[in-house]
Amino acid sequence: MKKIYVTKSSLPPFEEYVKEIESIWSTHLLTNMGEKHNNLEQELCNFLKVDNISLFTNGHLALEMALQAAELEGEVITTPFTFASTTHAIVRNGLSPIFCDIKRDTCVIDEDKIEPLITEKTSAILPVHVYGNICNVEKIQKIANKHSLKVIYDAAHAFGVEYKSQGIAQYGDMSMFSLHATKVFNTIEGGAISCNDADYMSKLYNLKNFGIKDAEHVIAVGGNAKMNEFQAAMGLCNLKYLSAQINARKLLVNVYEKELNGIEGIRVLTDKNSDIKQNYAYMPVYFDSAVLGVNRDEIANKLQENFIIPRKYFYPLTSEFDCYKKQSPDCECTTPIAKHMSENVLTLPLYPDLQSQDVLRICDIIKSC
Ligand SMILES: *Cc1c(COP(=O)(O)O)cnc(C)c1O
Numbered sequence: 595m596k597k598i599y600v601t602k603s604s605l606p607p608f609e610e611y612v613k614e615i616e617s618i619w620s621t622h623l624l625t626n627m628g629e630k631h632n633n634l635e636q637e638l639c640n641f642l643k644v645d646n647i648s649l650f651t652n653g654h655l656a657l658e659m660a661l662q663a664a665e666l667e668g669e670v671i672t673t674p675f676t677f678a679s680t681t682h683a684i685v686r687n688g689l690s691p692i693f694c695d696i697k698r699d700t701c702v703i704d705e706d707k708i709e710p711l712i713t714e715k716t717s718a719i720l721p722v723h724v725y726g727n728i729c730n731v732e733k734i735q736k737i738a739n740k741h742s743l744k745v746i747y748d749a750a751h752a753f754g755v756e757y758k759s760q761g762i763a764q765y766g767d768m769s770m771f772s773l774h775a776t777k778v779f780n781t782i783e784g785g786a787i788s789c790n791d792a793d794y795m796s797k798l799y800n801l802k803n804f805g806i807k808d809a810e811h812v813i814a815v816g817g818n819a820k821m822n823e824f825q826a827a828m829g830l831c832n833l834k835y836l837s838a839q840i841n842a843r844k845l846l847v848n849v850y851e852k853e854l855n856g857i858e859g860i861r862v863l864t865d866k867n868s869d870i871k872q873n874y875a876y877m878p879v880y881f882d883s884a885v886l887g888v889n890r891d892e893i894a895n896k897l898q899e900n901f902i903i904p905r906k907y908f909y910p911l912t913s914e915f916d917c918y919k920k921q922s923p924d925c926e927c928t929t930p931i932a933k934h935m936s937e938n939v940l941t942l943p944l945y946p947d948l949q950s951q952d953v954l955r956i957c958d959i960i961k962s963c
Pocket residue numbers: 652653654655676677679680722748750751772773774783784785
């Protein structure tokens with residue numbers, strides 16, 4: 595039987611990609627902010643409803659460089675219920691992550707728990723729009739203004755999400771979108787920073803291109819994180835199909851919800867706030883073992899026996915990683931909800947050409963547990 599994985603990378607029709615890259619064979623311009631790169635920046639500004647986009651070779655380096663552009667010091671308030679990248683980006687910049695707990699219903703940072711964590715060392719808040727569920731962007735901005743903190747969002751999951759008809763990256767100082775193969779929209783590997791203050795654009799440019807201003811002037815100690823033309827070409831092709839793909843995802847999410855939401859002890863973790871335009875990036879489901887009499891791991895095993903490969907996303911918490919365990923306080927007492935969610939949530943398969951019969955089969959296997 596063919597395995598069904600948690601996601602499947604989107605590819606445009608082969609001929610369309612070949613057509614898109616054909617001109618590269620006459621220009622021989624493979625990278626360094628070429629025509630395709632610049633076209634994609636423009637198209638993403640339109641799609642994401644933002645003014646400024648800087649493209650990167652991947653989302654992680656984009657996030658590291660956003661933190662550098664913001665010139666942070668000391669402590670950054672964030673959550674441990676995220677991908678390794680978020681916490682690593684803080685630590686690799688010589689900053690200390692301070693872990694805030696999350697909310698049970700959407701798994702994003704609990705805005706009411708941020709202020710008690712602020713000290714004189716705090717320089718920024720780095721919240722994550724987990725699963726495309728958005729943080730309380732308005733409250734977080736108020737807190738940041740009150741304490742003069744920067745806000746940089748890990749919006750890796752939130753490509754295309756809108757709040758009150760605005761692009762989600764309109765909120766905060768900067769937002770990072772991951773354009774990795776496994777995300778809603780991909781450029782094979784890739785990342786994008788949206789910033790609301792255009793001054794960040796030149797800083798980000800220097801950071802991703804060695805600080806080279808022109809042939810004889812190097813004005814900043816930058817690294818290299820440029821997106822190349824083949825990545826940008828993939829993005830230009832994939833973008834044409836994205837809206838239709840998000841619609842297809844939505845229909846599948848509706849099937850999951852119809853099948854699972856009536857069952858006591860099972861909860862689909864998508865935000866029901868009608869001000870939000872979702873991107874249906876993931877299908878996270880919470881399994882309450884106390885009610886169900888069966889736990890998340892047993893359900894995951896049962897699915898795998900049936901060639902369905904879900905993901906324990908996110909497990910373990912980043913604060914429990916071997917590389918952080920020693921310096922992190924016990925997450926059972928500092929972030930109990932994050933700890934609980936990481937042990938009881940499973941992300942189920944979801945991608946545009948997944949068949950609704952497969953969704954029904956997945957739900958039947960879960961019900962049989
Ligand atoms: C994917 C992801 C990243 C990193 O993005 P890459 O493009 O893979 O480097 C960062 N944060 C979160 C929450 C992610 O899911």
